[in-house]
Amino acid sequence: MTPRGTDVDAVEKERERFIVTQTVLAPVPLLPNILLYQATSLSPLWTESQEFLERHELDPPYWAFAWPGGIALALYVLGHPETVRGRAVVDFGSGSGLVAIAAALAGAASVVAVDRDPLARTAIRLNSASWKGLVGVAAEPPPISRGDCVLGGDLFYEAEPARTFSEWFRTLAKLGAQVFVGDPGRAYVPQDFRCVEELEVPTMPDLESRDRMLARVLTPQ
Ligand SMILES: C[S@@+](CC[C@H](N)C(=O)[O-])C[C@H]1O[C@@H](n2cnc3c(N)ncnc32)[C@H](O)[C@@H]1O
Incomplete structure (x- = not known):
C-alpha cells in the first residue's frame, strides 16, 4: 500500500x-x-x-559525512566551473549532497542529486534548501543526454557496485556526457580512468584512520 x-x-x-x-x-x-x-x-x-x-x-x-572523494570532486568543480556551467548535472551517490551543491554554486543549469538511501535524500533536501529550485533529489538517475555532466564522489568501495558504476560511467562518456569521479584510492576504483587532478584532502580519522588523504579526480574520457 x-x-x-x-x-x-x-x-x-x-x-x-x-x-x-x-x-x-x-x-x-x-x-x-x-x-x-x-x-x-x-x-x-x-x-x-x-x-x-x-x-x-x-x-x-x-x-x-563529506567523504574525501566528494571533497576532491567538489573542489574540482568549483575550480573548473566550465565542467558544469549551464549544463544539466547529475550527482550520483550524492550522500549529503556535497557535490550537487558545489555544482549548483559553480553555475549548473540544473542538478539532480541521486541516492538510493531515503535518509540521504532527506539530508540532501535539508542541506540544499537554499538551492531548492535548482537541486532536485531522486532515488534513480534521470535519462542522461549528450553534453550533460555526471559526477560521482567516493563510490568505489564495494566490488560489485563499483564494477556496475564504472561500466555505466564509460557508457555515458561514450554517449557524449562529461563524467568526473572523485576517489581517494578506494580498492575498486577503475584503473582505466584518466586522472585530471590530484589533491590532498582532510578526512575524519574516525572513518579513515588518518586525517589527510590523497584524492584524485578521474574521467573515463
Ligand atoms: C561513500 S558515500 C559518498 C557520498 C558523497 N558522494 C560524498 O562523496 O560525500 C556513497 C553514497 O552512494 C550511495 N549509493 C550507493 N549505491 C547507490 C546506488 N546504486 N544508487 C544510488 N546511490 C547509491 C550511498 O547511499 C551513499 O550515500
Missing part, C-alpha cells in the same frame, strides 16, 4: 528530526561556503542510532 500524503509528510518530518538531532550543521573542510548536517564523530551516530536505522531499514549513515 502506498502511504497517503500526510503519512509521507510525517515520515519525512521524522527523518528530518533524526538528522537535525544526530548531527551538527557545519562547514565542509576546505569548502567553508558549503554547510552540511554532519556527524562530529562516527561512533554515536553509527551505534546509538542503530535502532532508528534498523527500524527504518536504512543504510549506514553515509550521508552524515
